[in-house]
Amino acid sequence: MAYSVIYTTATGTATTTTIATSVVTFSYLKKSHLEVRISGAGDTTAAFKTALGLDSITALVQRTAYNVADNGDITFVTGTLANGSVYQVEVRRNSAITTRYVDFQSGSVVTEADLDNAATQQLYLSQELDDSVAKLREDGTVAATFTGDLTGDVTGNVTGNVTGNVTGNVTGDLTGASAGTHTGAVVGDVTGNVTGNVTGNLTGNVTGDVTGNADTVTTNANLTGDVTSTGNTTAYNGTVPVSKGGTGQTTAQAAIDALSQSSSATTNHVLTKDSSGNAVWAEPPGASGGEANTASNVGSGSGTEYGIFKQKTGVDIELKKLKQGTNITLTENTSDITIESTGGGDSLPIVDSTAVVKDPSDATKLARIDAGAITTGTTRVITMGDRDVDLASGGTFAENSHSHSYAAQGANGDISSMTGLSDDGIPLAKVADAAGLSVNQAWSGIQRSPFYTSYADDTATFYMRNAQNWTWTVSASGASSVTFELESETSALTDANGQSGFILLTNSGGTITLNATTTDVDTDLLTTISGATGTFLLSYICDGSKVYLTNSKALS
Numbered sequence: 001m002a003y004s005v006i007y008t009t010a011t012g013t014a015t016t017t018t019i020a021t022s023v024v025t026f027s028y029l030k031k032s033h034l035e036v037r038i039s040g041a042g043d044t045t046a047a048f049k050t051a052l053g054l055d056s057i058t059a060l061v062q063r064t065a066y067n068v069a070d071n072g073d074i075t076f077v078t079g080t081l082a083n084g085s086v087y088q089v090e091v092r093r094n095s096a097i098t099t100r101y102v103d104f105q106s107g108s109v110v111t112e113a114d115l116d117n118a119a120t121q122q123l124y125l126s127q128e129l130d131d132s133v134a135k136l137r138e139d140g141t142v143a144a145t146f147t148g149d150l151t152g153d154v155t156g157n158v159t160g161n162v163t164g165n166v167t168g169n170v171t172g173d174l175t176g177a178s179a180g181t182h183t184g185a186v187v188g189d190v191t192g193n194v195t196g197n198v199t200g201n202l203t204g205n206v207t208g209d210v211t212g213n214a215d216t217v218t219t220n221a222n223l224t225g226d227v228t229s230t231g232n233t234t235a236y237n238g239t240v241p242v243s244k245g246g247t248g249q250t251t252a253q254a255a256i257d258a259l260s261q262s263s264s265a266t267t268n269h270v271l272t273k274d275s276s277g278n279a280v281w282a283e284p285p286g287a288s289g290g291e292a293n294t295a296s297n298v299g300s301g302s303g304t305e306y307g308i309f310k311q312k313t314g315v316d317i318e319l320k321k322l323k324q325g326t327n328i329t330l331t332e333n334t335s336d337i338t339i340e341s342t343g344g345g346d347s348l349p350i351v352d353s354t355a356v357v358k359d360p361s362d363a364t365k366l367a368r369i370d371a372g373a374i375t376t377g378t379t380r381v382i383t384m385g386d387r388d389v390d391l392a393s394g395g396t397f398a399e400n401s402h403s404h405s406y407a408a409q410g411a412n413g414d415i416s417s418m419t420g421l422s423d424d425g426i427p428l429a430k431v432a433d434a435a436g437l438s439v440n441q442a443w444s445g446i447q448r449s450p451f452y453t454s455y456a457d458d459t460a461t462f463y464m465r466n467a468q469n470w471t472w473t474v475s476a477s478g479a480s481s482v483t484f485e486l487e488s489e490t491s492a493l494t495d496a497n498g499q500s501g502f503i504l505l506t507n508s509g510g511t512i513t514l515n516a517t518t519t520d521v522d523t524d525l526l527t528t529i530s531g532a533t534g535t536f537l538l539s540y541i542c543d544g545s546k547v548y549l550t551n552s553k554a555l556s
Contacts (some may be wrong), residue, residue: 003127009248010038012081019089021072026127028093029101029120029485031068035059035092041085048088095124234322290481333396451504458510463487464542468501477511483518493518497544505529505536518546 004026007528028034037057039048051057060066065080074091081087095101102118104110113375195276240246247255257263260271265281274280297307310318322337324330331338350356355366374380452467458479462470465487512530514521529536534554540547 002131004124004131006091007049008089008091010076010081010087010089012041012076012083012085012087015078017076017081019074019091021069021074024072024091026075026093029095029117029124032062033093033095033124034062034068034074036062036066036074037090037092038081041082041087041090043088045088048090054088091540093124093128095121095128097125223376270503449501461485462503464493464496464499468499470501470503470504472505474505474507474510474512476509478512480511480513481515482512483515484542485518493542493547494544496542500539500541502541503538503549505538506532507532507536509533514549519549520546521549525549528553 006025008019008023010019037052037059039051039057043051048057060080062068064077065078066074067374068074100118101121102114104114104118154273239248239250242250242258247258248253249258260279262281265271266283268284269281270506271279272282274282277358294312295309297309299305299307308320308322310320312318322330322339324339327342329340329342331340347372352369352371355368357367359365371380451470451471453471455462455470456473457473457475458477459472460479460482462482462484463486464484484493484496486493486496509531512526514526525538528551529538532554536554537552538549539551540549542548
């Protein structure tokens with residue numbers, strides 16, 4: 001039985017996992033004398049103990065990977081064990097062998113506990129030594145893990161991994177746990193089975209089957225069994241006959257000749273398959289009469305299309321030639337043919353002296369568009385309505401057809417009546433009852449200009465042609481460098497000379513600044529309206545170059 005070590009399993013959880021003190025069947029003087037080792041997730045007990053025998057598993061760090069409670073419970077901290085995975089666990093006592101647990105001092109009082117602890121330390125060290133040494137069984141076999149050389153004959157089975165050279169004869173099976181790994185040279189005869197990988201030299205005869213990879217075969221070994229490895233052999237001095245999966249040759253070309261029997265083939269024949277499925281040498285297809293194939297043209301199948309394939313004659317696939325026509329040139333290049341137009345058209349935009357359409361029956365009937373009246377640097381757009389347009393006499397030429405008529409008058413006479421007039425797009429002379437702009441007028445009807453209310457909050461530009469009066473809302477964000485322009489496309493105020501009106505300002509405390517180039521105000525104006533909260537009435541008049549503003553106090 002073991003005095004100082006136990007083996008158990010633990011299953012990881014999302015938090016902590018505990019091994020109860022009842023599972024640990026031995027005592028210890030200090031928590032630090034405990035060592036805990038765990039396997040990989042899902043490893044078997046045999047694999048875990050093999051790895052422990054090779055000293056390839058390091059003890060976990062106490063108080064980092066696990067903690068030992070005062071009652072003896074061992075608790076793995078979160079993350080040490082993966083949630084849901086099963087682990088093999090070794091808990092081993094490793095008492096201090098270089099330090100006395102009790103150090104008696106001259107003149108000190110010796111207690112029963114001190115004497116017990118001093119003796120217990122020696123007892124524990126003896127138990128731990130007993131758990132580590134080899135055991136001689138009653139049947140003469142040895143149960144132990146050996147780290148080092150095992151020199152001599154082994155008559156029997158070696159179960160486990162052998163790291164080092166086996167220099168004697170192995171009469172029994174050499175079986176490594178978990179497929180066994182044997183690292184070193186096997187110099188003697190192995191008359192049993194070798195199960196596992198042999199990393200080193202295998203000198204001697206192999207009478208059984210060799211299953212695995214051989215890096216180098218340096219002699220003509222006698223292989224009386226089957227070689228079932230995929231064979232990662234980098235050097236082999238002998239030859240393997242065809243009956244054993246080889247070629248019986250020592251060079252690549254000789255191997256090809258031996259397998260394909262090319263020496264008996266007719267020159268320029270090819271290796272192909274006959275009707276029985278056998279590889280044979282035969283005349284290549286196309287040597288006479290051509291291969292059983294053809295060519296075709298593909299396309300969408302709509303519109304006017306022509307294919308370039310004509311026919312196949314023997315082995316010759318015949319294609320139609322491309323032929324250049326009027327205003328078309330063909331240029332033959334190394335890998336392609338360029339098709340391009342050489343005349344009959346200009347790149348866009350074309351000059352307005354070029355006709356753009358012609359009559360389908362009489363090619364001498366042409367039409368063009370003249371752009372000469374358009375302002376320099378300007379692009380004008382013709383927008384079609386959803387109807388046919390006929391510019392001929394009697395045809396319709398606008399989205400809404402209209403007509404105008406008036407009675408003929410003498411020079412400076414009044415026009416007494418007009419019909420069909422829907423806008424002011426034609427020059428007027430004198431219209432009966434119309435206002436004369438060069439004489440004083442007496443207005444009998446009410447004349448007014450409504451407030452323009454479509455500006456967004458904090459607008460900084462007023463267009464004079466939009467309206468005469470505006471409402472203006474300024475938020476706490478303010479409006480900077482406020483200016484006046486004639487319209488969005490014309491900033492000059494020349495045509496606004498004499499225009500006056502009002503601006504009804506509602507300010508929520510925003511700061512307002514004015515553009516000094518287009519505005520002129522009294523210094524008190526900005527003091528009153530900028531940063532203030534309230535409603536103010538601003539009046540203005542334009543002299544054609546600037547807009548002059550005055551203001552009211554906050555209205556209540």
